[in-house]
Amino acid sequence: MVRSSQLLHPARTPAAVRPAATVLLLRNGADGVEVLMTRRSMTASFAPGAYVFPGGGIDAADALAHGQSTRRATQSDLHLTQAIAAIRESFEELGILLARRADGTHLGTADIASLDRKTPFNAQCTAQGLTLSGAEVFVLAHWITDRDLPRRFDVPFLVARMPEGQEPVADESEQFEPVWVRPADALARHAAGDFFIIFPTIRTLERLQAYPSVQAVLDACAVNDEPLFTSCPRAGLMNGHESRHMEHEPPFGELALVSPGGQIVHELAWQTERPVPLLKNVQRLTAPNPGFMTGPGTNSYLVGDPVSGHIAIDPGPDIPEHIERLWHAAGGDIRAIVCTHSHPDHSPGAARLQSMCANNPPVLGLPSAPTARENSRFTPERALADGERLVLQGQGDATHTLQAVHTPGHAANHLCLLLEEDGLLFSGDHILNGSTTVIDPPDGHMGAYLESLDKLDRLCEAHGVDFILPAHGYVLGDLRQTPDNPSAPEHGGARAAIAHLKAHRLAREAKVARAMQALPEGTMDDWVKLAYDDVPERLWPVAKRSLLAHVERIQSLGGFNL
Numbered sequence: 001m002v003r004s005s006q007l008l009h010p011a012r013t014p015a016a017v018r019p020a021a022t023v024l025l026l027r028n029g030a031d032g033v034e035v036l037m038t039r040r041s042m043t044a045s046f047a048p049g050a051y052v053f054p055g056g057g058i059d060a061a062d063a064l065a066h067g068q069s070t071r072r073a074t075q076s077d078l079h080l081t082q083a084i085a086a087i088r089e090s091f092e093e094l095g096i097l098l099a100r101r102a103d104g105t106h107l108g109t110a111d112i113a114s115l116d117r118k119t120p121f122n123a124q125c126t127a128q129g130l131t132l133s134g135a136e137v138f139v140l141a142h143w144i145t146d147r148d149l150p151r152r153f154d155v156p157f158l159v160a161r162m163p164e165g166q167e168p169v170a171d172e173s174e175q176f177e178p179v180w181v182r183p184a185d186a187l188a189r190h191a192a193g194d195f196f197i198i199f200p201t202i203r204t205l206e207r208l209q210a211y212p213s214v215q216a217v218l219d220a221c222a223v224n225d226e227p228l229f230t231s232c233p234r235a236g237l238m239n240g241h242e243s244r245h246m247e248h249e250p251p252f253g254e255l256a257l258v259s260p261g262g263q264i265v266h267e268l269a270w271q272t273e274r275p276v277p278l279l280k281n282v283q284r285l286t287a288p289n290p291g292f293m294t295g296p297g298t299n300s301y302l303v304g305d306p307v308s309g310h311i312a313i314d315p316g317p318d319i320p321e322h323i324e325r326l327w328h329a330a331g332g333d334i335r336a337i338v339c340t341h342s343h344p345d346h347s348p349g350a351a352r353l354q355s356m357c358a359n360n361p362p363v364l365g366l367p368s369a370p371t372a373r374e375n376s377r378f379t380p381e382r383a384l385a386d387g388e389r390l391v392l393q394g395q396g397d398a399t400h401t402l403q404a405v406h407t408p409g410h411a412a413n414h415l416c417l418l419l420e421e422d423g424l425l426f427s428g429d430h431i432l433n434g435s436t437t438v439i440d441p442p443d444g445h446m447g448a449y450l451e452s453l454d455k456l457d458r459l460c461e462a463h464g465v466d467f468i469l470p471a472h473g474y475v476l477g478d479l480r481q482t483p484d485n486p487s488a489p490e491h492g493g494a495r496a497a498i499a500h501l502k503a504h505r506l507a508r509e510a511k512v513a514r515a516m517q518a519l520p521e522g523t524m525d526d527w528v529k530l531a532y533d534d535v536p537e538r539l540w541p542v543a544k545r546s547l548l549a550h551v552e553r554i555q556s557l558g559g560f561n562l
Contacts, residue, residue: 001464002257002422005398006279012261014147020155022055023086024140024204025096026214027162027180033211034182036168037197038094038175046151047198051186054093054175055155058085065122069134074225079156083137086158088121094178095169098137098160099130106163117171136160138221141207143200144232146244147262157204159221161214183209199233199244234259236266243268247478250434253493254278254475257467268474270296272322275329278475279422281305281400285326287316289345293542295434295472298345301426302330303419304400308392309333311402312361313417313426314340314471315349323352332357336390338402339365340428340471341411342378364390364404369412371442376411384415402426405459409449410437416456423465425456425494431501433473438542439549446549447556450505457498465494508532512550524548 004011025036037051062085063077069087071080090096095112107130115124125132137160145152168178181189183205189195190202197205207228211217220228234255235244242264245252251268258266258278267276272288281304286297298317304310310330315337316322326349327334334357339347342365350363365380372378384404392400403418410429417426429437430452439446459465467477477493508531515530516522524544531550532543 001466002260002279002424006281006422007260008277008280009259009261009263009265012263014262015150015152017144017152017154019058020056020153021058021082021085021089021158022053022155023090023137023158023160024053024208025090025160025162026217028214029180029182032182033208033214033217034180035186035205035208036094036096036162036178036180037186038168038170038178041174041176044174046153050196050198050201051179052197052201053157054090054096055086056089056093056174057153058082059088061120061122062088065132066134068122068125069132070136072135072222072225075135076225079139079225080134082139082156083134083158084132086137086160087132087134091115091121092117093171093175095171096163096166097130098133098163099125100133102129102131106165108165109167109169112166113169133160138218139225139227140217140221141200141204142227142230143204144230146199146233146235148235148264156227157200159217161218200231203231203246234262235264236268237264238267239269240267250474253433253467253477253497256478256493257475272297273325275302275325278469281308281394281422282419282424282469283329284469285322285329287319287322287345287349289317289319293438294345295432297472299469299471299473300326300349301469302326302334303402304330304333304335304392305394305398306331306333308394308398308400309335311335311390311392311400312337312353313402314338314346314428315353317345318348318352320352323349323356326353327356333359334361335359335392336361337363338384338390338404338417339363339378339380340416340426340430341365341414342368342372342376343411343429344375346428346471347378366406366413366415369443371412373443376443378413386415389420405456407452407456408445409452410439410444412443412445412448414452418459418463418465420463423463423467423494425460425465425468427456427468428471430456431468431476431497432470433468433476435473436501436504436546438545440545441549441552444545444549446505446509446546446553449549450502453498453502453505457495460494460498468494468497508546509550509554512547513554516551516554524551527551 042049063081065084087098137158139156140159141157190197231246233244236255275283275285283302285300290297300316301313302310337350363381367379368377386406388404390402401420405416407414407416407430476497512531515527519526528540528544
């Protein structure tokens with residue numbers, strides 16, 4: 001867990017969340033699924049002027065109305081209460097009534113017009129002999145309002161089929177201009193600037209547009225009777241403009257590390273001219289070597305402070321201006337230079353950086369194995385032992401301890417570094433953000449790679465690691481699950497990232513095995529078409545490197561019957 005003393009932006013308690021419910025009323029249109037949306041009042045306290053789905057706060061009476069509603073066997077008390085709240089809000093805001101008479105029919109628009117939207121809802125339904133259609137309302141998603149906002153809600157996005165014979169009539173107080181719209185059209189109009197929708201609505205519509213029919217949506221929600229996804233987004237800046245991100249999106253972990261309290265202060269646009277502070281004792285400087293294999297560039301890290309001096313991790317390629325910026329970011333005080341592995345985008349800058357330092361800091365790491373390619377030769381001044389600790393002593397009792405962890409797989413001499421006091425894992429190329437690393441035999445080895453993932457998982461569990469800092473891409477991970485962070489993975493973001501990566505690798509290996517089984521006399525070119533059919537063909541030449549690593553592991557396990 002990151003020390004509070006190292007946070008750039010003090011942790012703070014976000015505003016308390018209020019329970020609410022929102023419902024997407026759906027119908028099948030001529031060109032696919034359509035959803036009912038309505039414009040909020042320009043004076044509304046939350047999202048004024050935005051087009052939204054009907055909904056609002058959950059009342060105490062909603063939980064008392066279970067006996068007036070139908071219910072699925074798998075529907076929890078909470079989800080039934082939320083469904084009843086959504087039914088009530090749809091009636092109050094748009095005059096849509098998800099309830100049935102004793103004969104199973106719905107009220108028509110004219111019948112609903114005779115009801116009073118401002119008097120107690122449950123009593124009116126009872127008087128009309130209506131049973132609420134709670135069993136026909138399903139949970140699509142679960143959103144928790146972003147931590148930076150002063151008004152926050154814990155709200156399910158529910159879905160239900162629009163009753164036949166009813167037309168929406170806005171209350172002209174909270175909601176205006178009801179409109180039926182295809183999700184894709186709503187998103188296009190928003191992009192054009194004439195249909196304002198907020199972030200959770202955007203992401204929900206993006207998911208919804210994948211379904212061909214209303215029944216397909218309801219069937220997907222009915223499988224487990226739980227939200228298809230849960231999110232409490234985080235926000236930063238992209239070229240100075242607000243940019244929000246869900247948990248699965250690359251910038252999310254970095255925002256959680258830098259601004260755990262939700263402050264919108266961190267610039268996410270990639271830059272090479274200046275260091276990016278992540279904590280008081282961690283800076284990242286990205287080398288100007290973007291490309292197909294390096295993404296935005298190689299991340300060089302500085303760990304330490306002005307009192308302790310710094311350890312430089314992965315000085316990167318020998319680009320003079322990058323090395324000079326790295327030296328300046330450390331104030332010229334670099335105590336050691338560590339290379340995670342010998343590849344040419346990681347280690348060549350070490351010699352130049354060392355020559356710039358008056359104290360001639362040692363270049364540390366692991367020497368290249370004989371299997372390394374000619375352009376990946378590297379010999380450190382001293383080899384780091386597995387588990388060896390490098391300690392920087394700061395002011396008072398503040399220390400910064402990096403533990404070396406040998407993690408072969410991507411390269412035979414690969415190592416990761418654990419910043420013990422803050423629970424940060426510098427993963428080199430073993431774990432990347434936004435892509436999977438290439439395993440290129442003979443120096444790369446899939447079996448060793450998977451074993452190293454297991455080793456890192458045990459390390460993260462033992463040290464409470466929440467964040468992974470890769471050599472390419474944003475920080476990975478999240479804070480641990482708390483009442484203020486309910487969407488975080490149960491075991492912490494670092495372990496969740498490792499588990500996801502391992503599952504992805506094993507799933508790919510299973511596809512490789514099936515390809516080998518289908519074409520036992522096939523070649524690598526034959527197998528890559530089947531095993532990487534979800535990858536653009538232009539990437540197959542690179543994919544064949546990892547394909548070979550999978551083939552070698554499959555053969556070492558005794559064949560392709562996985």
